[in-house]
Amino acid sequence: MIIYGSKTVHLDSVRLDTITCESCRTQGSIVLNVFRKHAHIFWIPLFPIGKRGLSECDHCKNVLEAKDMQEPLKSEYHRFKNNTKGPIWQFAGLAIIAVLIVWGNYASGQNEKLELEYIVSPMEGDIYEYKIEARSYSTLKVMSVSNDSVFVSPNEYEISKMSKIHKIDKLENYPEFSYGISRVKLKEMYDSGDIIGINR
Numbered sequence: 001m002i003i004y005g006s007k008t009v010h011l012d013s014v015r016l017d018t019i020t021c022e023s024c025r026t027q028g029s030i031v032l033n034v035f036r037k038h039a040h041i042f043w044i045p046l047f048p049i050g051k052r053g054l055s056e057c058d059h060c061k062n063v064l065e066a067k068d069m070q071e072p073l074k075s076e077y078h079r080f081k082n083n084t085k086g087p088i089w090q091f092a093g094l095a096i097i098a099v100l101i102v103w104g105n106y107a108s109g110q111n112e113k114l115e116l117e118y119i120v121s122p123m124e125g126d127i128y129e130y131k132i133e134a135r136s137y138s139t140l141k142v143m144s145v146s147n148d149s150v151f152v153s154p155n156e157y158e159i160s161k162m163s164k165i166h167k168i169d170k171l172e173n174y175p176e177f178s179y180g181i182s183r184v185k186l187k188e189m190y191d192s193g194d195i196i197g198i199n200r
């Protein structure tokens with residue numbers, strides 16, 4: 001379950017010495033408050049949604065939202081709101097997501113580099129995940145390696161979901177016999193995407 005919502009944070013307040021309260025006619029009794037709301041997911045602030053504010057009279061406690069303010073209070077409010085900066089931590093979630101994307105790209109790049117290394121210099125015990133046809137996947141286990149060939153034992157099972165291949169990669173699923181594939185052919189299978197992953 002994803003827990004999300006929004007939270008309002010108080011940014012700043014200012015007393016307006018020159019403005020008179022329209023309700024009780026006291027001068028200098030009005031305080032402006034500005035808030036900024038942010039969306040959060042699992043209580044981590046994701047990004048700000050928008051600023052809003054209200055005025056409150058210290059004297060008569062009259063509270064006004066922006067839409068109900070008269071001039072010159074309205075102008076003072078908009079100026080103050082526009083000049084009030086929100087804290088950068090309200091963007092924390094976006095920053096985390098950006099870092100995860102960069103890290104994910106790096107990790108998958110590293111993985112591709114490793115796989116290429118594995119296909120060029122195969123080792124006994126390597127597992128090749130490969131595509132038989134659409135919605136049909138299986139694995140090959142490297143049993144031995146010679147100068148120009150790799151001898152593999154074919155998994156006796158296949159599975160329809162690529163993401164579940166690891167489920168059939170069990171010792172007892174590989175028969176005793178093995179057959180040879182040339183290293184050139186193996187590289188071709190990897191380049192063409194027939195071999196989709198290598199585990200060592």
Ligand SMILES: [Zn+2]
Pocket residue numbers: 021022023024025026029057058059060061062
């Ligand atoms: Zn008042």
